C-alpha cells in the first residue's frame with residue numbers, strides 16, 4: 343500500500359497494525375508516521391524495528407496523510423484529536439480504534455464533514471489473527487470501506503457492520519481474548535491441583551484450545567453437537583460440565599459480555615459529556 347498513514351498513539355494496538363501493514367502488505371515504512379504522548383523510547387523502538395517515522399510535529403505528520411488512525415485510550419481521544427484537528431482535511435479518512443467512542447462524537451470534536459470509521463480489533467492483531475468489526479459515518483464511501491478492510495485485513499479478518507452493533511462487538515470480540523485467557527488461567531490452576539507437570543499441562547491446554555477452535559471453525563457441526571460428541575453418557579465430560587452448569591458459568595459468561603457491552607456504551611457517554619463540557623484532561 344502506498345498511502346501515507348499517520349498514527350496518533352503508539353501503543354500495543356498501533357504496533358500490531360504497523361507490523362501488519364509493513365510485514366503483510368508491504369506498506370513503505372517511510373509512509374507510516376507515528377506520535378505518542380510522552381513515551382520516546384517506544385517511538386524509537388518502533389522506528390528501529392519497523393522503519394516508521396516517529397514525529398512530534400503534528401503539521402508534518404498529518405501533511406498529505408490519507409489515513410489518520412487514532413490509537414490512544416478512549417480517555418485521551420479528546421486531547422489527541424483537539425491537537426490534530428486543525429491539520430485534518432476532507433481528503434483524509436479518519437479511523438478510530440477507541441472503545442466506545444462513536445463516529446458522531448469524533449465528528450463533533452474535529453468539526454469536519456469527513457469519512458470516519460470506527461474499528462474494533464482485538465489484541466490477537468499482534469499475531470495476525472484479530473477479529474475486527476468496522477462501521478462508518480455518512481461520509482464513508484465504498485473506497486473508504488475497502489481501504490479500512492485492507493488495513494485491518496493485514497492483522498486478521500475484518501467485517502463491516504452497523505455502528506449500533508459496535509458496543510456489542512466490543513463486549514464480545516474486542517474484550518474476547520481476555521475471556522479466553524481467563525479460562526486458560528483457570529485450566530492452568532486446576533492442572534496444578536490435579537498434579538500435572540506445568541510444562542506438559544501448558545502444551546495440552548494450548549493444543550486443546552487450538553484444536554477446539556479449529557473444529558468450530560472448519561466443521562459444519564454446531565458447538566453443541568461438537569460438545570455432545572465429547573460427552574459420553576455417564577463419563578468424565580458429563581460429570582465436569584454438570585459442575586459448570588450448577589455453578590452458573592454459562593450465565594456468568596452471558597452477563598460478562600453484556601456488562602462489557604454496557605461499559606462500552608458508558609465510555610461513549612462519558613466522552614460526549616467531556617466534549618460538551620470542553621474538558622480535555624482525564
Ligand SMILES: NC(=O)c1ccc[n+]([C@@H]2O[C@H](COP(=O)([O-])OP(=O)(O)OC[C@H]3O[C@@H](n4cnc5c(N)ncnc54)[C@H](O)[C@@H]3O)[C@@H](O)[C@H]2O)c1
Pocket residue numbers: 350351352353354355356377378379380381384413414415416418421422439440441462463464465516
Ligand atoms: N488493547 C485492546 O485489547 C484493545 C482492543 C481493541 C481496541 N482497543 C483500543 O485501542 C486504543 C489503544 O489501546 P492500546 O491497548 O494500544 O493502548 P496503549 O496504552 O498501549 O497505547 C496508547 C498510546 O497512546 C499514547 N497517547 C496518549 N495520549 C496521547 C495523545 N494525546 N497523543 C498521542 N498519543 C497519545 C500513549 O502514550 C500510549 O502509548 C484504545 O482506545 C482501546 O480502546 C484496545
